[in-house]
Amino acid sequence: MTRQPRPGVAVTPCTRCPLRALPTFKPVSRGELTWIQANKRAERGFPRGATLVEEGGQTRRVFTLLSGWAFRFKTLTDGRRQILNILLPGDLAGLQASLMDVAPHGIEALTDVRLCTFRDAAMEDLMREHPKLGLDVTWLAAQGERLTDDVLLSVGRRNALERVAMLLVYLYKRAGSAGLITGGALAFPLTQAHIADTLGLSFVHTNRCIQRLRKLGLIQLDKGQLQVNDLRLLRRVAEYWEQPAPSRPLL
Amino acid sequence: MTRQPRPGVAVTPCTRCPLRALPTFKPVSRGELTWIQANKRAERGFPRGATLVEEGGQTRRVFTLLSGWAFRFKTLTDGRRQILNILLPGDLAGLQASLMDVAPHGIEALTDVRLCTFRDAAMEDLMREHPKLGLDVTWLAAQGERLTDDVLLSVGRRNALERVAMLLVYLYKRAGSAGLITGGALAFPLTQAHIADTLGLSFVHTNRCIQRLRKLGLIQLDKGQLQVNDLRLLRRVAEYWEQPAPSRPLL
DNA sequence: CGTTGATTTGAGTAAGATCAAGTCGGGTGG
DNA sequence: CCACCCGACTTGATCTTACTCAAATCAACG
Secondary structure, X not given: OOOXXXXXXXXXXXXXXHHHHOXXXXXXXXXXXXXXXXXXXEEEEEOOOOEEEOOOOOOOOOEEEEEOOEEEEEEXXXXXXXXXXXXXXXXXXXXXXXXXXXXXXXXXXXXXXXXXXXXXXXXHHHHHHOHHHHHHHHHHHHHHHHHHHHHHHXXXXXXXXXXXXXHHHHHHHHHHXXXXXXXXXXXXXXXXXXXXXXXXXXXXXXXXXXXXHHHOOOEEEEOOEEEEOOHHHHHHHHOOOOOOOXXXXXX | OXXXXXXXXOOOOHHXXXXXXXXOEOOOOHHXXXXXXXXXXXXXXXXXXXXXEOOOOOOOOOEEEXXXXXXXXXXXXXXXXXXXXXXXXXXXXXXXXXXXXXXXXXXEEOOOEEEEEEOOOHHHHHHHXXXXXXXXXXXXXXXXXXXXXXXXXXXXXXXXXXXXXXXXXXXHHHHHHOOOEEOOEXXXXXXXXXXXXXXXXXXXXXXXXXXXXXXXXXXXXXXXXXXXXXXXXXXXXXXXXXXXXXXXXXX
């Protein structure tokens, strides 16, 4: 029988957090790191499909996604669902719910995930005690909006093929900087229905677009593995050029 | 000859800012207000159609919209444009550009506008000197994302009629809490082409949807004046229930 | 083997785009 | 005052993209 970690105690100390080693993340000072460590409440695991934040629920839970994939979504009363964004390791989530009392969107795990949750009032203290980290959180919030803006541009103004191409480029790049690409291939847990819900398409049409990209030789996507064969051309199809990614903060 | 205000000095002192009187805005402490006043650089006017922030430009300008309407947008290389959100008096803008060095979206004035601009490094200082206001800024950033999320849900999953209805409800409510509704009518500066670009529709189809709402007796929209005759029903059409608006900070 | 979830394929349809002319109203200059 | 111009809005006709419905395939798993 394996030993259960005591609740309330982080299993991996933040100093040895594997994410911090990645080049995307900003270095933090020793003092800041100590604060972060002290304000982490627990490291918790959830299985694939678990609801991490309930849409309309009242959690104030703020967390960093340590490993695994998740997605933010909203639903209409009749069940139509829109996926707002995909969360990858290193992403901070739940800020909105924490700041507004009611979660304006749900969050669901796409794979098994591990979260680092913060104390409830952590944000208030953070601002007071570590203004620089406070600015980082604001940066993350602004960055979150930028990502949603990108998706909105796609859904509003790109056609179906462009949208699918754009999403694949977008996720491929983000996953890359989260260190998830091994040997040119990426473990890709989204079903075609998820892609459809992200892009505002029907899943049948999404399927046909993916096949088209396959036949064009741009990608391979099979059994949850994504390979991008021709990134430049895929970008061309997507009409998508992202700006060079700045180094981002990690809490 | 009228006396020109000295550059760098706000014309209206923040203490007497007409916006602060509105019930939507959170009260601020005397000390915080003094800080805000001291960090405002200038009050500037721009004519209708002016570019306030250039897409891809390098301003770090953060500002509060004092009066008038504006909109944030992104364009594809071939000219297709997506309006990301509408800015109303009291909205804080330019945070993203300020925090990321390059403006990920443009901002254009829909009417003549007046802006209250901040000093360039204001945000850093704000966090250090007034952590509570710092949290407020983060709140605003998170709120900005929530608004974009709402639009994304519409554009992704609502049909054309629902989208138009939703946008009108949304703007009517927001304009209401900005104190812009006088005698049941609202000066509404968006052209139908703007509405189309916000909702990811063609302007022809947008026109037909508006006419349908008119014939249903739900709204009157003519010569830049919007009246909502049956808010409840319009909401029903939109499948849109907003959560009760919390009191928001104003910088 | 049967069940379940994901993907694929085919056929018919509809929502919304596109193209092409108008109209309407307000301004401008003769 | 009138002619005209321009931008916003309207209308009609046609076309296309993407949706819907339906069924088949396929792999994983108990």
